[in-house]
Amino acid sequence: MPDAPAVPAAGLLDALRALLGPRGLLTDPADLAPHLADWRGLYRGAAPCVLRPASTAELAACVRLCAEAGVAMVPQGGNTSMVGGATPDESGRQVVVSLARMNRIRDLDPVDMTMTAEAGVVLKAAQDAAAAAGCLFPLSLGAEGTATIGGVLSTNAGGNTTVRYGNARELMLGLEAVLPDGQVWNGLRRLRKDNTGYALRHLLVGAEGTLGIITAAVLRLFPRPRETEVAFCAVRDEDAALALFRRFRDRDESAVRAFEYMSGTGVDLAVRHIEGVAHPLATRAAHYALVDLASSRPDAGLRRLMEDVLEAALEAGEVLDAAIGGSEAQRAALWRIREEHPEAQKREGASVKNDVSVPVSRVPELIRRCSAALAALVPGSRPVPFGHMGDGNIHMNLVQPEGMDPAAFLARSDAIMDAVNAVVRDLDGSFSAEHGIGRLKTDMMEAWRGGAELDLMRRIKAAVDPRGVMNPGKVLP
Amino acid sequence: MPDAPAVPAAGLLDALRALLGPRGLLTDPADLAPHLADWRGLYRGAAPCVLRPASTAELAACVRLCAEAGVAMVPQGGNTSMVGGATPDESGRQVVVSLARMNRIRDLDPVDMTMTAEAGVVLKAAQDAAAAAGCLFPLSLGAEGTATIGGVLSTNAGGNTTVRYGNARELMLGLEAVLPDGQVWNGLRRLRKDNTGYALRHLLVGAEGTLGIITAAVLRLFPRPRETEVAFCAVRDEDAALALFRRFRDRDESAVRAFEYMSGTGVDLAVRHIEGVAHPLATRAAHYALVDLASSRPDAGLRRLMEDVLEAALEAGEVLDAAIGGSEAQRAALWRIREEHPEAQKREGASVKNDVSVPVSRVPELIRRCSAALAALVPGSRPVPFGHMGDGNIHMNLVQPEGMDPAAFLARSDAIMDAVNAVVRDLDGSFSAEHGIGRLKTDMMEAWRGGAELDLMRRIKAAVDPRGVMNPGKVLP
Numbered sequence A, B: 001m002p003d004a005p006a007v008p009a010a011g012l013l014d015a016l017r018a019l020l021g022p023r024g025l026l027t028d029p030a031d032l033a034p035h036l037a038d039w040r041g042l043y044r045g046a047a048p049c050v051l052r053p054a055s056t057a058e059l060a061a062c063v064r065l066c067a068e069a070g071v072a073m074v075p076q077g078g079n080t081s082m083v084g085g086a087t088p089d090e091s092g093r094q095v096v097v098s099l100a101r102m103n104r105i106r107d108l109d110p111v112d113m114t115m116t117a118e119a120g121v122v123l124k125a126a127q128d129a130a131a132a133a134g135c136l137f138p139l140s141l142g143a144e145g146t147a148t149i150g151g152v153l154s155t156n157a158g159g160n161t162t163v164r165y166g167n168a169r170e171l172m173l174g175l176e177a178v179l180p181d182g183q184v185w186n187g188l189r190r191l192r193k194d195n196t197g198y199a200l201r202h203l204l205v206g207a208e209g210t211l212g213i214i215t216a217a218v219l220r221l222f223p224r225p226r227e228t229e230v231a232f233c234a235v236r237d238e239d240a241a242l243a244l245f246r247r248f249r250d251r252d253e254s255a256v257r258a259f260e261y262m263s264g265t266g267v268d269l270a271v272r273h274i275e276g277v278a279h280p281l282a283t284r285a286a287h288y289a290l291v292d293l294a295s296s297r298p299d300a301g302l303r304r305l306m307e308d309v310l311e312a313a314l315e316a317g318e319v320l321d322a323a324i325g326g327s328e329a330q331r332a333a334l335w336r337i338r339e340e341h342p343e344a345q346k347r348e349g350a351s352v353k354n355d356v357s358v359p360v361s362r363v364p365e366l367i368r369r370c371s372a373a374l375a376a377l378v379p380g381s382r383p384v385p386f387g388h389m390g391d392g393n394i395h396m397n398l399v400q401p402e403g404m405d406p407a408a409f410l411a412r413s414d415a416i417m418d419a420v421n422a423v424v425r426d427l428d429g430s431f432s433a434e435h436g437i438g439r440l441k442t443d444m445m446e447a448w449r450g451g452a453e454l455d456l457m458r459r460i461k462a463a464v465d466p467r468g469v470m471n472p473g474k475v476l477p
Helices: A010-024 A029-036 A056-069 A123-132 A149-154 A200-204 A238-255 A264-273 A302-315 A328-339 A341-348 A360-377 A406-410 A413-426 A442-449 A452-464 B010-020 B029-036 B056-069 B123-132 B149-154 B200-204 B238-255 B264-273 B302-315 B328-339 B341-348 B360-377 B406-410 B413-426 B442-449 B452-464
Strands: A073-076 A095-098 A105-109 A114-118 A172-178 A184-187 A213-220 A227-235 A256-263 A287-295 A319-324 A355-357 A382-388 A393-399 B073-076 B095-098 B105-109 B114-118 B172-178 B184-187 B213-220 B227-235 B256-263 B287-295 B319-324 B355-357 B382-388 B393-399
Touching (some): A010 A056, A029 A095, A056 A073, A073 A149, A105 A123, A114 A149, A123 A149, A149 A213, A172 A200, A184 B452, A200 B452, A227 A328, A238 A256, A238 A287, A238 A302, A238 A360, A256 A264, A256 A360, A264 A341, A287 A328, A302 A319, A328 A341, A341 A393, A355 A413, A360 A382, A360 A393, A360 A413, A442 A452, A452 B200, A452 B452, B010 B056, B056 B073, B056 B172, B056 B184, B056 B213, B073 B149, B105 B123, B114 B149, B149 B213, B172 B200, B184 B200, B227 B238, B227 B328, B238 B256, B238 B287, B256 B264, B256 B328, B264 B328, B264 B341, B264 B382, B287 B302, B328 B341, B355 B413, B360 B393, B360 B413
Parallel strands (some): A073 A095
Antiparallel strands (some): A105 A114, A114 A213, A172 A213, A227 A287, A227 A319, A256 A287, A256 A382, A382 A393, B105 B114, B114 B213, B172 B184, B227 B287, B256 B287, B256 B382, B355 B393, B382 B393
16 A cells, blocks of 8 residues: 555645535635544544535546545545544545535436435435335434435444344445546446346445445335334333334334333433433333334234233233323324433433444343443443344443543543443454444454454455555554 | 366365265266256256365365365355356366255244354255244245255345345345355354444355355344235236236335236246146236235234225226135145246247346336347247246246247347347346356356446455356356
8 A cells, every 4th residue: 555645746636626626625624624523523633625526427536536646535424423434534644525515316216116316415315305205215313414325325324223124235226436446336226136246235335435435326215104103111121122022023023113222221311311301101110112113004003013012011021111102293202212312321421332233132131241241340330221122233332420530431431342342242243233343443353353254354455445545544454 | 367277186186085075075977967067958067076065164174175276166055046157167177066965054043033054955944944933034936945045145046025025135144154265254143233344245145156155144034924815916018017016015015025927928828838727817818917915913904905905906907807815725826827937938848038127117118128029039939028026027038939949949049138138228127137147147247247347346356266266157257
């Protein structure tokens, strides 16, 4: 990998300016600032410029120029990475490539049930476009108002509805991308079946911009739900939460749009800190589950299904109490308890986030063992496990002890993550379920994916990006 | 790529024999014969031996020995490839690696809803094991009694239920594989979310054994259906068939397990040639659709859904007549009309098969234009389009004219395939939907996937298999 120049040669900047025009090239420090740090504040990088191409052809020309000059590029969508995946390093040698201006929905076909969206389309805008056509684009996550299609595909984002619709990967039929040498690959095929060689689109999804820049995608749409039901349930313990999930899945796995776990601590924090969030049950419990059912059938009978399953679980002692949302507003209020978990934790003080997954059967053990290990590691700290139980994906977060200096608590971050990951490893889990690797977790790749797997990844990286110009320092150690 | 010796050096055969024992190494011509030709009879190859390792460790040792000797390997499962993907070439230099003895189901977990199966497990055996545990492994195709898990993953097989459950790819969570240098990669993770680097498992799926040998896989299971309904419908035309599919999909896309199109010609051939196949309708039509609904809900009300949708379609003039299977036996009889299509065509004479796909919205145009082009190309020939309309995947087959010399008809195969593919290309489709590339279609890769895409595939092949020992001559031209 050749050393890049300390700053792009003036000739390169001139060429990029000529190519992109004033709207397409930012160099003013005030304009650059929002692009140089991740929103969590984990990293602050430097860059001589931000490129904002308006089309795939413009982007391809940029990549060609940068690649020939040996200048590394950091693709950036909504800059909502949880792991610093879209932040340039501190060298000042990397340029940021923002996809923000490539935000057209090129096509939406309600017969094919596909939408072709450019990388810079905000996830919420994609959802809205689908809804306007009477369809559903089901990917849904906290940052959906900012995150972009290119970003959610590059990180294979998960979110709340993965249990029903899969990760971002499963919602993608085709891709267009600019490769590290500036070639454009047009793989925007709207096909449900296409077995013609290696699955390049699956290689780019989840590669976090290290193998090329996704510029557009063909996305799968679904019929819009015509019935929905949401229940907030106090459950006996972690095992009871899993048992409840199994009851719903067994009855109608296609109706379970989301199944979320929350701890009593997490629910209490949401009620305490977030205006308008109220506890929906008289019962206080140490464990809660949120179940969301949906069907495109207008006569699905989901209310009866919900009541039948909850009644059986109540009789079995798994569910202690439950509230079913009786209106759209009530359903939204129940969901808000879960969605405000990150914000409530933030207001309570410093916290360390762990995005981990295990086989679904092992979620109860994951929560129990991690909670005990963390409480022992940092006395007075408060484990706040929550998240996507139906996917085996729990955010095993830890909030600082009351009154402790936040910096002193955050100084323990590595030990906290190590404690969680020791349990995860023992349960055959993953150290990054839906957030990816970025910069934050590259140093864990050797221990978790070392040997044949990492060796193969490195060979693929070298074959696809021999100059090492695509988002270096991310994913691979 | 180094030239392989004309026959393996005696030292290599001795080493393989010592490693595998007499059950693990076949050299008798009578034992070899079934492994040297594809079942369609398109190719007849030669090989000095067939390796039949009993474990991943044995296979890894074999691969190491062969790779060091520069001897190419052809992985083979049930040898049901439609495109000669598992047949050695005529050189006699390639050895066949049969996965048949690696046929254990290592694990089945009804809580995780996963099954870990070795490559040599027959698809039907995997289905049966899931059913015995009260679950469903939904992949279903004509060759399921012979095809193996390693084969269906290596070719990303589709089949009848793709419209509901996806291709083989979407049913796979993790893989174990032996890489071209003999390293074992253990990626048997039972996780629904795992974003930790490049998706190597998706690269191996569909690579047809050219990047390594899949030895085991973690497969997704689903709750077993508790209600099923099947209807056989005479429809007005191709557009009406699509309109009927849309009606069902819109009402409950999760209930549509299969939606198959058949031509009047195809149905007539099945009735004429296959004992026990009777026409279920008084109405004779030029176009038919088979719809299969299923739900894990015991109270899904699928019969009402079926009747409601068919009634609306009858009123709209899309459906001319329909029979709903009233029992398991009747449903099987309706399915049999569709399943016997290949056999009925065979009994009618020579036929040319085309496995193509287009966006779902373009299936009617595909059928119409291809049928007209083929009838014009070979006067008296009979187009028999049938297959997976819900996936946009039609087997655009052509049966020879009555009385024509089969060999003379088959001599037109290339022209027939070209005529179909010209239409497919014009409709933004694929020249191989679910059968893959194998040997049969490698020479089409340049025209269809040439440029950046094929270039990238070649670079990946060279990076993963630098000696070119894994199934050479397949997939890549």
